[in-house]
Amino acid sequence: MNEDVVIEVRDLKKVFGENVVINGISLTVKKGETVVLIGPSGCGKSTLLRCLNGLEPIQGGSVLLHGEPVEYGKRSLYRIRQKIGMVFQDYGLFPHMTVLDNIMLAPVKVQKRSKQEVTEEAMSLLERVGLGDKAKSYPSQLSGGQQQRAAIVRSLIVHPDIMLLDEITAALDPEMVHEVLNVVLDLAKNGSTMIIVTHEMAFAEAAADRVILMDGGIIVEENPPEKFFRDPDTERARKFLSTFSYSR
């Protein structure tokens, strides 16, 4: 097996009742790679990410993290999920804890790392995303953009092998989108392994090593950003990109 492969998806199938949402998707992400996943609303992007860290049962195929199967409902999930960071559209910070306590929960309670070491790392990560003065604040006291940056730190501090970001700027006011995307771009350029779902095409082009277009439950096109955004192979990709052109 290739040492460099972080996550491997083989012929994944996901069904909600009659609704076949993912109909045979295969995908490999290597260490340090940033994959941007795009596609029309409702095409199953969130569902795919949720299957990757075992939040959803799957009806066919497999998901492997470093060769180990990610299986919904299995005990091994608790260990595997520490290797997969996930950031959601609605931040999901715990409202009853300060920003710092949110960030320290998993490394201290789950990974049993020393409080002092974790505090130091948490503070330096908070500084890095511009939240050095917000450690003692509660989530409700922060703007959406600040909450989302804190949520990114909460995932990062567990030292995951891969980060899954699901439309993390979709709930933000436009002026806050940039501050969050800059943090992600910084991660992408510094060797983090990520799968990013986004509707921000300019960001996708800047951050991606590879762009994947999903539609109808399958991968329609998969290309490097230079190729995908300038000269896509498929008519479907051209059409999808044209829906964004008014904003250019």
Added chain:
Amino acid sequence: MDWLFIKEYYPLYIRSAVLTITIGVLGIVLSVIVGMICALCRYYKIPLLNGIAAAYTELSRNTPLIVQLFFLFFGLPKVGIVLSPEACGTIGLAFLGGGYMSESFLSGLGSVRKIHLEAAASLGLNGAQTMKSVILPQAASVSTPAVCANVIFLLKETSVFSAVSLADLMYTAKDLIGMYYNTTEALTMLVIAYLIMILPISIVFTLLERRLRHERV
């Protein structure tokens, strides 16, 4: 007002108030335990136990305490189980309260948003860690007002204990009225005794709820 009568008999009220409080507190503590266990069975949808807990909750909430007490005091001896009035009072109150507490705890547990459960899961927290660090703290602040209301409701329900010949406050008042016809004095002392018992608790709960509300902002 017959002050001599009051002076003569108020110790009787104190003694029966102590009994009421003892059984009330015991029954309420048990009802919290029963309610928490039932709420967890239902929250995690544990097979079989989920159904039993739900059925019990409906049964206990939809029958009057006095009926439950009659069942314990007059019904059970027919099948050979004889309980003291004190045991009947405690068990009856716990049975009634368990159902109400279960509902209050369950609504608190259910109020925790799905995204927080998924965030906890994706951080690698297991079920117990998620319950302790994420669900319970949020559920507690949601459940507290309802739990406090239950406590006061249950304390007031203790007034039917006399039906199974527990010498509680109500029993004392009825007894004195029957013997001496000092209805006004006997009832006034009864009202005052209940007020002294319940009013301070009510005030403490109101303050507690106010604090919780501020914390949640």
